[in-house]
Amino acid sequence: MNIITTEKLTKFYGSERGIEDVSINVKQGDIFGFIGPNGAGKSTTIRTLLNLIFPSSGSSQIFGKDTVTESSEIKKKVGYLPSEVNYYDNMSVQDLLNFSATFFPNSDNKYCKELCERFTLDTTREVNELSLGSRKKVAIVQSLMHRPELLIMDEPTSSLDPLMQAEFHEVLKEANKDGTTMFFSSHILGDVQKICNRVSIIRNGVIEANEDIGSLLSRQLKKVSLVLKDDAKEKQFARKEISKLELVNQRVSFTYADSPNELLRFIAQLEVKDLTIEEPTLEDIFMHYYE
Amino acid sequence: MNKALYILELKRNLKSFLIWGSVVIFISVFILLLFLSFADMGDSMQVMMEGMPEGMVKGFGMNVDIYTNVLAYYSTYFGLHIMILTGIFAITMGANILSKEEREKTSEFLLTRPISRTEVINSKLAAYFTLLSILIVLQTLSSYLTIDYVSEVPFDNGIFITLSVYGTLLTLLHGALGWALSLIPKRGKAITGPLIGVVVGGFVCSAISKISDDSEFLRWISPFSYVSFDVSLPNYSVNPITVIVFLAITAALHALVYISYNRRDLDG
Numbered sequence: 001m002n003i004i005t006t007e008k009l010t011k012f013y014g015s016e017r018g019i020e021d022v023s024i025n026v027k028q029g030d031i032f033g034f035i036g037p038n039g040a041g042k043s044t045t046i047r048t049l050l051n052l053i054f055p056s057s058g059s060s061q062i063f064g065k066d067t068v069t070e071s072s073e074i075k076k077k078v079g080y081l082p083s084e085v086n087y088y089d090n091m092s093v094q095d096l097l098n099f100s101a102t103f104f105p106n107s108d109n110k111y112c113k114e115l116c117e118r119f120t121l122d123t124t125r126e127v128n129e130l131s132l133g134s135r136k137k138v139a140i141v142q143s144l145m146h147r148p149e150l151l152i153m154d155e156p157t158s159s160l161d162p163l164m165q166a167e168f169h170e171v172l173k174e175a176n177k178d179g180t181t182m183f184f185s186s187h188i189l190g191d192v193q194k195i196c197n198r199v200s201i202i203r204n205g206v207i208e209a210n211e212d213i214g215s216l217l218s219r220q221l222k223k224v225s226l227v228l229k230d231d232a233k234e235k236q237f238a239r240k241e242i243s244k245l246e247l248v249n250q251r252v253s254f255t256y257a258d259s260p261n262e263l264l265r266f267i268a269q270l271e272v273k274d275l276t277i278e279e280p281t282l283e284d285i286f287m288h289y290y291e
Numbered sequence: 292m293n294k295a296l297y298i299l300e301l302k303r304n305l306k307s308f309l310i311w312g313s314v315v316i317f318i319s320v321f322i323l324l325l326f327l328s329f330a331d332m333g334d335s336m337q338v339m340m341e342g343m344p345e346g347m348v349k350g351f352g353m354n355v356d357i358y359t360n361v362l363a364y365y366s367t368y369f370g371l372h373i374m375i376l377t378g379i380f381a382i383t384m385g386a387n388i389l390s391k392e393e394r395e396k397t398s399e400f401l402l403t404r405p406i407s408r409t410e411v412i413n414s415k416l417a418a419y420f421t422l423l424s425i426l427i428v429l430q431t432l433s434s435y436l437t438i439d440y441v442s443e444v445p446f447d448n449g450i451f452i453t454l455s456v457y458g459t460l461l462t463l464l465h466g467a468l469g470w471a472l473s474l475i476p477k478r479g480k481a482i483t484g485p486l487i488g489v490v491v492g493g494f495v496c497s498a499i500s501k502i503s504d505d506s507e508f509l510r511w512i513s514p515f516s517y518v519s520f521d522v523s524l525p526n527y528s529v530n531p532i533t534v535i536v537f538l539a540i541t542a543a544l545h546a547l548v549y550i551s552y553n554r555r556d557l558d559g
Contacts, residue, residue, distance in 0.1 A: 086396035103404035
């Protein structure tokens with residue numbers, strides 16, 4: 001069953017394109033990654049799904065209901081975790097959570113408490129005194145406390161420290177097991193790779209690809225930097241898996257597109273003094289596959 | 292209507308309500324108490340009033356009987372000081388109660404709860420009317436009791452009621468203007484300055500229009516011109532047409548808010 005369906009969803013701000021002809025399907029139980037560089041149209045898509053802004057053309061449904069005409073009905077079963085968290089001043093964390101809970105018929109107090117504990121959130125503090133990271137934690141708790149059937153997240157891990165990120169991923173996995181479908185927007189490929197099963201890639205407001213995470217991973221693009229014992233020679237690196245090659249004396253960097261085993265075998269033939277293997281950035285992936 | 296949002300709005304606006312409410316009631320009562328000393332001076336004040344330039348007397352809506360008749364005295368201050376104060380309170384509260392969400396970027400939080408935009412307006416409108424009604428009732432009540440205290444002769448309740456009805460209509464219209472104007476700027480920018488200008492400017496236009504025939508055209512653009520606080524007019528009483536027109540314009544402005552907000556792209 002489809003939880004989110006968009007058909008040629010388009011939003012123009014005057015003559016400026018926000019998104020154009022975005023068509024995606026998120027199925028029940030998915031952890032759906034929505035990746036793209038900053039300004040690609042991720043937030044515009046989310047804001048349209050949540051009816052904060054109106055589409056210029058096209059349509060979208062959540063739980064089979066129209067996101068414009070049946071929005072408040074849809075939102076009873078949706079959790080939303082914003083990228084930038086803004087709350088009412090002069091409220092304690094507990095006040096805010098209570099306020100939010102009044103809107104949702106199936107708010108779960110016990111689960112809310114559990115989440116606060118897991119994210120080490122002090123609920124007696126004033127919201128406007130909180131650090132960026134703590135605000136994010138409040139946002140996480142309020143997005144999950146009513147056990148939504150769909151959780152929409154916009155850059156959720158920004159401003160969380162690595163320990164909390166790990167906890168957050170754990171909580172997401174549990175919620176997913178309990179039946180929550182997830183829509184996860186991010187510009188960080190690593191995040192998406194860790195937990196998502198399907199992805200759409202958006203750039204300049206247009207969907208570039210809808211993929212299974214498996215096929216994306218099977219491409220296994222890596223950024224490799226080497227320091228060799230002797231000066232590097234271009235012909236040593238003349239292979240079809242290697243692109244974006246740069247040579248400066250003993251230093252070499254390139255993008256490698258094959259299995260890690262192949263990469264290790266290849267490097268093993270060289271006299272290597274130092275080695276770094278990194279995740280490619282989204283831009284690298286776009287450059288490699290979509291241009 | 293959403294009860295939680297209604298209560299939240301009452302809390303958020305309580306401080307400003309307490310400040311404006313105290314000022315309005317203090318001024319109403321204080322000015323009326325001063326009447327006691329003017330009344331003692333009696334005829335000499337009357338002579339002074341008669342010596343004043345006609346334009347000034349008309350412009351400020353002063354009444355020749357101002358220092359001998361308590362309702363004439365009250366109407367002069369009510370039509371100027373109190374109307375400007377309650378007008379500014381209503382217009383700024385009306386303008387901020389909805390646009391504040393966008394300005395402080397909390398509309399994203401609020402509207403991702405299961406609540407329709409119409410319910411948001413309903414709840415905020417209810418809080419706005421609650422506070423505004425309390426302000427108007429307290430002002431009217433405190434003024435009535437003080438007039439009763441300072442007046443040595445019985446006064447005409449009908450005239451007091453007419454003043455209060457017109458004052459309420461004007462305040463409600465100013466508030467509705469605030470609601471409607473707040474949806475014009477993008478990103479819910481604060482427009483407090485221009486709003487105060489609307490109220491004070493409206494009064495000034497109405498005042499100037501009364502001074503000479505050349506400036507009479509100004510009366511058309513000011514809400515102050517459509518209600519009269521001149522209690523010396525013969526048969527001064529509530530004109531039903533005025534009531535209907537004011538309420539209709541107020542309702543139309545509020546309807547515009549519902550329509551516009553339900554179609555608006557929300558920033559933040």
